[in-house]
Structures are given as structure tokens and as C-alpha cells.
Amino acid sequence: MKMSKLKKALALVVAATISATLLVGCGDDSKSGSNEQVLTYNLGADSKTLDPALNTAVDGGIVIVNAFEGLCRTDEKDKAIEGGAKSWTISDDGLTYTFNLREDAKWSNGDAVTAHDYEYAWKRVLNPETGAEYAYQMYYIEGAEAYNTGEGSVDAVGVKAIDDYTLEVKLHSPTSYFLELTAFPCYFPVNKKVVEADSEWATKVDTYVSNGPFKMSEWNMKDSLVFVKNDNYYNKEEVKLDKLVMKMVLDETSAYASFQSGDFDMIESVPSSQIEAGLADGTFVKYPNLGTYFLVVNVNGDNASDDVKKVLSDSKVRKALNLAIDRESIVKNITKGGQIPAHSYVPEGIPSNDGEDFASKEYFNPSGDVKEAQALLAEAGYENGQGFPTITLLYNQEGDHGSVMQAIADMWKKNLGINVSLSQQEWKVFQTTRTQKKYQIARHGWSGDYVDPMTFLEMWTSSSALNDAGFSNAEYDELISEAISEMDATKREELLHKAEDILMDEMPAIPLYYYTKVKGIKPYVKDVQVSQLGFVYFDKAYIDGK
Structure with a gap:
């Protein structure tokens, strides 16, 4: 996935198969006496798109993985665990996957998330008219490349909703990391009814319908994205944050000043001139990437x-x-x-x-x-x-x-x-x-x-x-x-x-x-998961001791 900035101070993976999970926290409304859990995080970019099918950049991916969820999620070691699918079976030859979806999964607008949403979303990525750069990431699926390159039919693509809660996927060859791929944004479902009703659905708060732990509540252009806990998320009881504010301050010096003053609880990237001192005093944390x-x-x-x-x-x-x-x-x-x-x-x-x-x-x-x-x-x-x-x-x-x-x-x-x-x-x-x-x-x-x-x-x-x-x-x-x-x-x-x-x-x-990856993190921010693949997950994050 494309990296938007050097200032992300990104560089090697020292621990190859581990994603770092670190205590990272949140700015709350304590100044006004509120007990609301609010984390203010500087994304440091104005993402080109927030459509799971079209995004190719890490900044947009960070937003998307907190708003949407695929068949699988990934754990601290970037291995697949249950997500929108509660279980699955794999055929002996490794070519056919049958996913059993959660029947309590819903979209942020209250619609049920079904296997048909996954089939629609995946074929939308592969549709050459969509122009998805990540279409090749689905070429493991039988008939996918032929359809995407105009040499085959959509009906020949090996993904099919057997019923509302059963999705069958056929691959053209065994792929050891296919389950991990289903946790990647281009494999996320989208709400067919919403997407087909408005081609600009991913640019508006009212139509940005998602199925993950957070739902969008505000979009202040070139300033911030505001997400709140998705009350329709099947695992909402485990989500501790009430609000997640993602700021778009591009200048790292300005973002760092806001971090120092306490206006930002976490910043995606830090000024290189401050890295050595920040790592030494614990203000910054370095993650594998x-x-x-x-x-x-x-x-x-x-x-x-x-x-x-x-x-x-x-x-x-x-x-x-x-x-x-x-x-x-x-x-x-x-x-x-x-x-x-x-x-x-x-x-x-x-x-x-x-x-x-x-x-x-x-x-x-x-x-x-x-x-x-x-x-x-x-x-x-x-x-x-x-x-x-x-x-x-x-x-x-x-x-x-x-x-x-x-x-x-x-x-x-x-x-x-x-x-x-x-x-x-x-x-x-x-x-x-x-x-x-x-x-x-x-x-x-x-x-x-x-x-x-x-x-x-x-x-x-x-x-x-x-x-x-x-x-x-x-x-x-x-x-x-x-x-x-x-x-x-x-x-x-x-x-x-x-x-x-x-x-x-x-x-x-x-x-x-x-x-x-070097990030600025306040000590009161807890349980933010930072993956070595660049994503930052806030579904388990909370603030303690601010």
C-alpha cells in the first residue's frame, strides 16, 4: 500500500511477523467535565478517497479499517481471525472457501450485512469500469483476472452468495495467505443499495455507510473526520471510545505543537528533528513497519x-x-x-x-x-x-x-x-x-x-x-x-x-x-494496535489517567 509521507518516519521491520500493539490514548472532554471517551489523532493527510475499492494509500486505509470490517480481521501478529465471518471451511485441495457470516452483523444504517454485499463489493472491485488499482489483489479468485481485463464474464468469477449468510469463494490455485487478504480494505463489503443509489457515496457523511466499529458523524474538509461508536456493530460492547477524531494537519511541526499542548493525543508522524529526543524520553514510540x-x-x-x-x-x-x-x-x-x-x-x-x-x-x-x-x-x-x-x-x-x-x-x-x-x-x-x-x-x-x-x-x-x-x-x-x-x-x-x-x-x-514507524503517543492512551502493515486500529483503544 502506498505510503503518503516520509515524515511517517517509516523504515524497516525489525520484527518480521509482529505487529506492535502499544498503549496509545485519547484526548477526552475532561476540560468540560465530560466522561466521554474521545481520542484525537492526527492522520496527517487529506486522503484521496475513502472508498475501500479505490483507496491505495496507507492514510486512507487507516480510516477505512476503523469504519469497515472484512470477513476476517487480523491479530497482533497480522494473522487472520474471525471478523464478519464467524467461521469458515477450506476444501482439501485448498481451492474452495466457505464462509459462514454473522447473522447479527449490521450496517451503520441498520441494514443487515449479507453475503450478497460481499459478492457485490468484490465484483465491483473487479469490474473494469470501477478502475480499482487493487483489482489485481483479487486475481487469486477463479475468473477474476479474466473479468477485470475484459476477457471473461462476471458470472465466471468464483465468488457466490449461497444464501444471505453463506459465501463461497473458489480460487484458481491454493493461496496460503488468502484469509489475511480478506482483512484487507479492497475485500471489505459495501452496501449495494447505498452505493448504487449515489456514485459519490464515499464523499458524504450521510451516505458513508459502514459495518465496522466506528461510523462517520462529521467530515470537515481539509480539517478533520469525526467518527463515533457504531451502535449497530455486533461487537460494540468491546468498543470503548465514544468518539474518534482524525485531524488532517499536514505540517508535522504544527501537528507536533498541538501534540505538545495536549490538543492531539496521538500523531501519525513526527518531525525528524525531534525523533532522537522523543524516543529517548518516551514521547515517541517506534514500531516495526x-x-x-x-x-x-x-x-x-x-x-x-x-x-x-x-x-x-x-x-x-x-x-x-x-x-x-x-x-x-x-x-x-x-x-x-x-x-x-x-x-x-x-x-x-x-x-x-x-x-x-x-x-x-x-x-x-x-x-x-x-x-x-x-x-x-x-x-x-x-x-x-x-x-x-x-x-x-x-x-x-x-x-x-x-x-x-x-x-x-x-x-x-x-x-x-x-x-x-x-x-x-x-x-x-x-x-x-x-x-x-x-x-x-x-x-x-x-x-x-x-x-x-x-x-x-x-x-x-x-x-x-x-x-x-x-x-x-x-x-x-x-x-x-x-x-x-x-x-x-x-x-x-x-x-x-x-x-x-x-x-x-x-x-x-x-x-x-x-x-x-515513529508516532507521538500520550501515556494515557491505551491499547491502540499498530500493525507492521501500516494500519492503526482503534477498536480496543481507550483513555486512562488523563
């Missing part, structure tokens, strides 16, 4: 001049740019959040079948190799940067991305003799620009959707809507396809390693560091 911060290169040079298109399409140039970056310096002097300098695209933190980490291979020296970078650039025809056109490095303006991008531009100038123009855009605009490939090189970040290398590698297939680089390699596509169908764990891992070998040789993505 399974993700990689990287640069993405528009390898086809769309919308660029011929000379820029020529350099971007050359893998020798891309590898030279990669080796001219000193990642150790970036994490030490700029990000300062305990991030790990990258040496691969798949981040550390995913267990391998042999007991090692999947990311055990070092594709390049994290500190760079200037001599080799210069040699590669000379081989490409640009010795000492002569004749190399000025390239534009694009980033979103929120957070400290600008500091990182400036450092990279300086390294490329010093080490390769090339000129870089920096350009910034607001987060919503930036996402669209990058998706439409109207850039040359841009910052990017990806947080895993589940704990498996596939969540990082599948996005670079030729057909993936999340492939912002425009990268296309037939052998890579075949390796990913084979890995999806391979039942032998060792052989599957070998296929995925070979795929990453190609990715790191072609270098459409230039990894910079592995995320960690």
Missing part, C-alpha cells in the same frame, strides 16, 4: 523530451543513479527514525523457508559505489555527466521528502555530474501524476499488504495498475505467475528470488531504505 521507501523511474519516459526518454529507458543509467546514492548518510543525517538503508527491494522482516530473512541477498552496497556508478554512466555514453539532460525529481510536499530528494539530487550532481530539477506537488495531485506516469523520477513508498514477498513483487507485473514505472518484462511476469500457482514453498521462494533478481537488474525502482 514492513515497507520500502524508494524512487520510481518512468522507464518509458512518457511525456518527456527525447533526450530524457533515452536516459530513463537505459538500465545502465538507472543502475548508475542507484549506486551514486549513499543511503547510510540519508538515514543518519535526515530521516533519523531508525530506518535501515536498503540493499534490496523486498524489505527485511519476511521469514524465509530456510529460517533466514527473504531479503538476505545484498544487491548493492547501501553506502553506494561511486566508482562503479561513474563507469556505468560512461558505458551509457555520458562520461562525467557530459550530454546528460536535466532530469526532474518529483515528490509530494508533505513531510521531509524534500530534504531526502535534495540530498539525492546533490549526490547525483557531485558523483555523476548530472543536474536535477526538484518539483513538488500536494499529496492528492501527486498520486494522480504518478499513476498517470506524467513524471520522470518520483519518490514512492510501499507498505506490505500481507507478510509475504509477493505483496512487493506482484505490483511490478506488466498488467498491474500499481506499476507506476511502466516496467514490462515477460520473464518477470512468468515468474510471478508461476509463483502464484506453485504449491511447493521452496520452489515458490526460488521463483520470487529470481523475479527480484530481474527487478534489481532492470532497476525501475531504486530502493532507499526500509521503513520504521
